[in-house]
Amino acid sequence: MAAFIDTVKDKFGIEPVCTVLSRFVWKIAPSTYYAVNSRPKAERATREELIEEVILERWYDPAAGREVYGSRKM
Structure with a gap:
């Protein structure tokens, strides 16, 4: 939800977006949005981001433009 608010906050503002979302989709207070972003x-x-970088580095070969290893080798 916070990622969606990030995409539209410059156009509409955080509080109006939270108000509309709370009314029609999911209840979220502006304070919740700020708490999520400050955490x-x-x-x-x-750790998972680092692991993903290593896996992608070994899996994809940009010189060949294709995937190098299959699921068994990974």
Whole structure:
């Protein structure tokens, strides 16, 4: 939800977007949005990003323009 608000906040503002979302889609307060954005990233999320980088680095060969390894080798 916070990612969606990030995409439209420059055009509409955070509070109006939260009001419309709360009325029609999902209840979210502006304070919840601010809390989510001020919270530090979880250690697990940081670790998973690093693992994803390593896997993609080994899986995709930009010189050949294709995937190098299949699921068994990965």
